[in-house]
Amino acid sequence: MARLLAIGLVAGVFSALFGVGGGIVIVPLLVSLAGFDGRRATGTSLAAIGITAGAGALFYGLHGDLKVGSAALIGLPAALGAVGGVALQQRLQTRTLTIGFSLLLTAVGIRLLV
Amino acid sequence: MEILAALLGLLGGVLSGLFGVGGGILFVPTLVLVLGLTQVHAEATSLLAILPALLAGAWRQQRYGNVDGRAALLVGLGSIAGVAGGVELAKALPEDVLRRLFAVFMLVVAATLAWRAFHPKPAYSSKRDAA
Numbered sequence: 425m426a427r428l429l430a431i432g433l434v435a436g437v438f439s440a441l442f443g444v445g446g447g448i449v450i451v452p453l454l455v456s457l458a459g460f461d462g463r464r465a466t467g468t469s470l471a472a473i474g475i476t477a478g479a480g481a482l483f484y485g486l487h488g489d490l491k492v493g494s495a496a497l498i499g500l501p502a503a504l505g506a507v508g509g510v511a512l513q514q515r516l517q518t519r520t521l522t523i524g525f526s527l528l529l530t531a532v533g534i535r536l537l538v
Numbered sequence: 539m540e541i542l543a544a545l546l547g548l549l550g551g552v553l554s555g556l557f558g559v560g561g562g563i564l565f566v567p568t569l570v571l572v573l574g575l576t577q578v579h580a581e582a583t584s585l586l587a588i589l590p591a592l593l594a595g596a597w598r599q600q601r602y603g604n605v606d607g608r609a610a611l612l613v614g615l616g617s618i619a620g621v622a623g624g625v626e627l628a629k630a631l632p633e634d635v636l637r638r639l640f641a642v643f644m645l646v647v648a649a650t651l652a653w654r655a656f657h658p659k660p661a662y663s664s665k666r667d668a669a
Contacts, residue, residue: 425612428609428612428613428616429612429613429615429616430616431613431616432612432613432614432615432616432617432618432620433616433617433619433620434620435613435616435617435620436616436617436618436619436620436621436622436623436624437620437621437623437624437627438620438624439562439585439617439620439621439624440581440585440620440621440622440623440624440625440627440628441581441624441627441628441639442562442563442566442581442639442640442643443562443565443566443580443581443582443583443584443585443628443640444561444562444563444566444584444588445554445561445562445588445592446617447554448563448647448650450613454609454613458609460606460609463604464604464605464606466604467604467605467606468604468605468606468609468610468613469610469613470592470595470605471592471605471607471610471614472609472610472611472613472614472617473588473592473614474589474592474593474614475610475611475613475614475615475617475618476613476614476617476618476621477562477585477586477588477589477592478585478589479617479618479621479622480582480585480621480624480625481582481585481586481589483621483622483625484578484581484582484585484625485582485586487582487625487629489578489579489582489583489629490579490582490583490586491569491575491579491582491583492583492586494543494569494573494575494583494587495583495584495586495587496587497540497543497544497547497573498543498544498546498547498550498565498568498569498583498584498587499547499565499586499587499588499589499590499591500547500590501544501545501547501548501551502547502548502550502551502554502561502565502587502588502590502591503551503590503591503593503594504548504551504594505547505548505549505550505551505552505553505554505555505591506551506552506554506555506561506591506592506594506595506598507551507555507594507595507598508551508552508555509551509552509553509554509555509556509557509595510555510556510594510595510598511555511598512552512555512556513555513556513557516556519655521556522557522651522652522654522655523651523652523655525553525557525648525651526648526649526651526652526655527648529563529644529645529647529648529651530644530645530648532564532567532571532644533641533642533643533644533645533648534641534645535567535571535641536567536570536571536637536638536640536641536644537638537641537642537645
């Protein structure tokens with residue numbers, strides 16, 4: 425129980441600092457510290473992030489940093505995409521996709537760095 | 539620009555469903571580079587934008603029996619204190635420092651994904667066994 429709370433604490437700092445859910449932190453920590461297998465860690469992480477991201481949006485909102493219209497513009501199409509993505513995950517060989525995603529993140533990361 | 543942002547939102551959703559990560563990491567640069575938000579506003583807005591996709595994703599995963607509700611609740615509750623600290627930290631940092639930190643974070647995630655692609659773990663390969 426203490427381990428799960430501690431995983432949440434670390435993920436929460438990450439999530440708010442970078443504006444991401446924190447799954448990239450939660451999934452490997454659930455696997456390595458709490459004995460979850462990859463699939464169950466992924467599903468559980470998605471549910472936990474609901475609380476994390478909700479809290480982050482709330483705290484930022486109290487500071488007046490939230491742009492609700494922009495969030496809807498991106499977030500609503502993303503919900504459609506997520507349903508498709510989960511369905512694909514069940515039947516797709518994701519190695520090529522993972523490498524493609526990695527290259528995309530590298531390109532955008534470099535663009536933001538300079 | 540709005541249409542491009544919505545399309546990138548769709549793409550971010552697909553990737554988040556596929557990898558269990560990756561929604562917010564694409565939303566933040568989309569909000570900064572396409573819609574022109576500041577880094578702090580983009581990060582705040584990204585956290586709200588990932589909620590609909592998460593609800594959809596968690597619902598789909600639940601159908602496959604992959605959610606441990608008690609663990610999710612404990613991790614989520616533990617995260618609230620971390621979030622409070624993270625928000626203050628993000629707002630205390632200068633805008634360009636926060637943006638570059640985020641960029642470094644993206645590169646680390648990219649390297650992690652590449653590593654995972656070339657060194658598949660048994661835990662991840664069980665994906666295909668269950669399919």
